[in-house]
Amino acid sequence: MRLNKTLLTFGLAAVLLQMPTSTDAQTTAGGRQNPLLQKSSLPFGAPDFSKIQESDYLPAIEAAIKNQRENIQKIVSNKKKPTFQNTILAYEESGVLLDKVTSVFFGLTSAHKTPVIAETQKKVSPLLTELENEISFNQKLFERIKYVYDNEYKKLKGEDQRLTEVIYKSFVRSGALLSPEKMERMKAINSRISELQQQWGNLLPAATNAAVVWVQNKEELTGLSDADIAQCKKDAESRGGKAPYCIVIVNTTQQAILTNLQNRELRKKVYEASIHRADATNPDYNTFPIVTEIAKLRAEKGQLMGYKNYADYSLEKTMAKNSKNVNDFLSQLIKEYTPKAKAETQAIEQYAQKTEGKDFKLQPYDRFYYSAKMKKEMLNITDDEVKPYFNIDSVQVNGVFYAAHRVYGLNFKQRKDIPTYHPDMKVFEVSDKNGKPLALFYSDYFRRPTKRGGAWMSSFAKQSKQRGQLPIIYNVCNNAKAPEGQPSLITWDEVCTLFHEFGHALHGILSDCKYNTLSGTAVARDFVEMPSQFNESFASIPEIF
Template identity: 45%
Template sequence: MKRLIATLSLLAMLAACHSSSTKENPLLTESTLDYHAPDFSKIRPEHFIPAIEEGIRIQLAEIDSITKNPEAPTFENTVLAYEKSGRLLARATAILSGLVGADGTEELQKIDEETTPMLSDHQDALLLNEKLFARIKAVYDQRASLKGEDLRLTELLYDQFVHEGALLSPQDKEELKKINSEIAVLQTKFTNQVNAGTKAAAVLVDRVEDLDGLSEEAIARAAEAATQAGQKGKYLLEQANTTRPGYIAELNNRDLRRRVLEASLNRCSGSDSTGTHATITRIAELRATKAKLLGFSSFSAWALSDQMAQRPEAVLRLVDQLAPACRAKVAEDAAELQAFAQKTEGKEFKLEAWDWDYYAERLKKEKFDLNESDLKPYFVLDSILENGIFFAANRLYGLTFKPRPDIPVYADGVKVYEVFDKDNTPLALFYTDYFRRPTKTGGAWMSNFVQQSTLFGTKPVIYNVCNFPAPAKGAPAFLSSDNVETMFHEFGHALHGIFASQKYETLSGTNTPRDFVEMPSQFNEHWMTDSVVLRNYARHYQTGEPMPQELIDKFKASANFGQSYALGENLASVTIDMAWGLLPAGTKITDVDAFEREALTKSGLPFTLVPPRYRSAYYLHVFGGGYASGYYSYLWTEVLDDNIFDWFQAHGGMTRENGQRFRDLVISRGNTKPVGTFFTEFTGLTEPDMSSLLRSRGLAK
C-alpha cells in the first residue's frame, strides 16, 4: 500500500505539470454521445492520468464502504456492490488501452508506462484485500440460495480472487504484489520494444529494379514509407506483426527475400534498445516464481487452471495429436516445392525458408491456375465489409448497419456504424480501423470502448483494428485472401460482443475463457468462402461484375493448399509459448535462441523451412500480456468452430433459423454458464471432435 500511495503521489505531480487544464476532463463523466461512445473530439492525452487517479480513489472508497458495512455479507451488499464499483476507472482504462494499441503516440506510450504499475498495484489492492475476500467467501459459502447470473457472478468472483492469491499469507501477498508490479512494467516495456524493433527491421531498398514482382501499388507504398522515414527516392519494405510479410511471395529478387525474412526473424534479438531477450527471460522467471507462490508447478499450470483446457497436459496432447500429420504433410509439400523450383532454377537449387511463399504461389498457379494477383481485383475492402461481412450478418442474424459519421473518431480512416437488430432495435456501435499507421501495434484485434450491461443500461461499443497496407492515394484498398479472412475473423469477435445480453459486465459478451473466445471469430471465417456471400462481395473493382464461377471454383479448390505451412507455424508458436510457461521456478534461461530450438526439437517440430509464426523476441501474444500459455486457444477453438460448422452444413447451412439458433445457444450468452455447455447444447457433442480440424486443413479424409 505504501508503494501505491507513493506511485499515486508521483503521478499527481506529473499530472499537475500538464499544460492543459483538467477541470473539464471528459473522462470524469459518462459521455453524452449515443451509446455513451467516447467523445474523441474532446479527449486529450493529459486527461488520462487525472481520470485514472480519480477512478482509483473512487473505487478504493467504494471497496472501503463494502468492507466496513456492519451488516452481514449478502449478494447485494457485497458481490453486487463490487460489480458496481470502479465505473470511472474502467471507462478511462478502456479508452486508454484502445488508443495505445491503435494510435500509440509517444505521449500515450509514456502515459501507459506511467500508469501500468499504478493499475497493477490497484488490482492487487482489490484482489488481495482480506476483508473484501472474507465477505465474498461468506456469500459464496451461502450461494445455494442464488440462481442465474447472480450465482454465476458469485462463483466466478470467488474463483478469481482465489486464482489471484486471496488465500495466500500476508507475507506471500506482499511478495506477489511485487512480482505482479514488475511483470506489468516489463510487459509494457516489451510491447514498446517490439513496436520499435518491428519498425527498425524494415528493409531499405535503393533501386526500384530490386522490387521486381511487386505491384505498382506496393511499390508506391514502399516509396511513401521511405519518404516518411527520411529516405526519399528509396523504398522501405515494412515488416508485419507475424514472421513473414505477405509481399515476400511476390519478390523475384531472391536475395531481397532473404534479407526481408532474416530481418523479420532476427528483430528484437540484438543488444540495442529494441532487444527483448533480457525482458522476456525476466518475465518468464517472474511468472514461474508467481506460480510457485500460488501453489502451482508452473505458470502454465496456473494460467490454464481457469480455462477450458484446465491443465497443460491437455494442450500438449493437442499438439501431439496434430504434429505427426502436420510433419508428414510439411515434408511432402517441401519436396514438391523443391522439385517445382528446380524446374526453373536447376537441379542444384536448394529450397530455403525465404523461398517457400514465392514458389508456393507459383505452384498454386500451376496446379489451380490461380494466384493472389488473380483474386486481388475482386477483393476490395469496402465491398468485403458491406457486401460480404455485413451481408452475411444480415442473412444469418437479420442485422443491418448504418454509417454514423457524426460520431467522433480517434484517427483518420476510422469509421463508425450503428448496428440494428432484425426488428430494427438499436444494438451497438461498431468502429472499423483497418489500415496500418506508424503508431499502431501490429496484429489485429477486437475490444470494447463500452461494455454491455442491463444493470447499467449500456449497450456495446465495439471496435475492430487491423494492420492492412493502406492503399496508394486514389486507389482502391485491395486485400489479400489472408486479409479478407482476418476481417471475417475479427468481425466474429465483434458479433460475440454485439449480441451480448447479460445483466453483469463481468459475464458479458467476450468475457469468457481465452480458449473459448476465439471460437466465434474462427467460426465466422467460414462465411468468407460461402458461395452466396463470396459472389456478393467479390466484385471487380472496375466493372462491378461478380467473381466468375470458374475463378470461385479455383479459389475453393485451392483452399487447403499451404495448410501444412499454416498449421506448422502455428504449432511451433504454441510449442514456444508452452515451453516458456512450463519452466519451473528458479530456472534461468541465458540463451533464448537455443531454448527455442530445444523446445521445437523435443516436440518434433524443428521445421527449418517453416519458421514459427512468432518467435519469442517479438511474441506480443505471450510477453505483451493476454495470451501467455494461451496461444494454443486458436487451435483449441478451431476444433470447436469446425464442429459447429459441421452442424450448420448438416442442417441447411447459412439460414436465418440456424443463425438464430447459434446466437441464442452460444454467442449471446457471454459467460453465464460454463462455456463448454454452450458447445454441447448446440452440437450435441460432449467432447470436441478432432477429425473436423484435420479434414478442414486437408490433413485427413
C-alpha cells in the same frame, strides 16, 4: 483478477459517476471539464474523441483509481452482514469509472500509441498494478466475498450465482488464500511483471517500425505489382525517405510480400529483418532478457499458487484445463501433420529446382515465392489476380456486414457524426431486424507507425443490463492503405481476417448479459476463438463470396 473491464455507464453506473473525484481531476489546467470524467452526450455513451485530449488520460485515471478505492472502502466498512447486494454487486460496480476511462485509454495504447500516450502508459501501469495488488490482497474485502460464496451461493440463481463464483475464484487465483509472506512475494512478482510487460509492449512496436528494409532501386522490387510498388514508395516517404522505397515488416514472422518478390537476396533481407526484429541482433531492441525474466517470474507465481508450472496455473480457467492435455493434443497434431508438411516442402523444393538447379535448397524466405509460382502453374491463378475483387470497403459492407445481416438480421448504418481517434476509422450503428439499436461498431483497418502489429477486437464499452449499457465494439487490423485516389485492395487471407475479427465483434455485439464481468468475450480463452472461426467460414460461401 481483471480490473480493466472496459465499459461505459448508465443507470447505477451514472450514479457512481456522480461520486466526488475532486474538482482538480474533473477540470484541466485550462479550466475545461475533463471529458473522460463526464457523461458522454453521444449515442450509446460513446467516447467523444473530438473533446478528449491526450493530456486528459492521466488525471482521469488517477481520479478513477481514487474513486474505486473509496468504493472498496465503503464495502469493507459496511457493518451489515455480507450479502450478494452489498458485497458482490457492490464490488462489481466499484470500478465503473475506472473501467470507462481505461477502456478508451488502452484502446489507444494498442492502436494509436503516440509519444504522449506511451509516456502516460509508463505512469499509469504501476498505478493500476498497485491498485490491483491492493484489492486482490484486501483481506477484509475477501472475507466478505468468501462469506457470500460460502453462505449464499447455493441460494442464488442464474447470473447472480455465476458472478459470485467468478469473483470469488478470481480472488483465490490472485492469491487471497496465501500466507502473508507469500502474498508479499506475489505483490512483488505482479509489480515486476507489469513493468516488464510494459517494456516489452513499448519495445516490440518500436523494433518492428525500425526493422523496415530500405530499397534503393525499383528494379529490386521486380515481381511486385504496381500497387505494391506504390505502397513501398508511400511507406518510404512516411518513414523519412532514407531510400526511394521501403518494405514494412508486419506482425507475422513470414511476410506476405515474399510471395511475389523475385530478388532472392532481398527476400532474405526481409525475412531476417522480421525474425531478428527484437532479438540480440540489434541490442537496442533485444526483448530476450525481458521475456526470460517474465518466464521465470511466472514459473515462480505458478509454484506459489501450488501448481507444478505456470502453464497449469494459466490453463485452469480454459477448456483444456492443464498442460498435459495441451501437450497431448499438440503431440497428436504434430504426429499427423509432420509427414504432410515434409511432403509439401519437398514438392515446393523440387519445383524450384526445375528453374534454379538441382542443388537449390529451399530456405524459409523462398517458400512463399515458389509456392505461389507452383500454385499459378497448377491452378492458373495468383493472389494478385484475386485482389482486384477485394476492395476493403466492399468486403466490409457487401461481405462482412451482408453475412451478418443474412445470418443474424443485423443492419448497419454508418455514423459520420460520431468522432474517432483517427481519420481512417469508420463508425457504424448496429440494429436488429426491427430497427432496435444494438451496438456501435468501429473499424480501424489501416496500418500506421503508432499501431502495434496484428488484428484484434475489443470494446470501448461492454454490454451490461445492470448498467444499462449497450456494447461499443471495435476491430483493428493492419492492412496497407492505398495511395490517395486508389482503392485499398486486400488478399484473400486478409479477407478471412476481416471476417474472423468481426466474429469476435459479433460476440460482443450480440452479448445479452446482466453483468459486465460476464458479458461479451468473457469466456474460456480456448473457446473465445469459436465465434470468430465460425464467422470466418462465411467468407467462402458462394452467396457472400
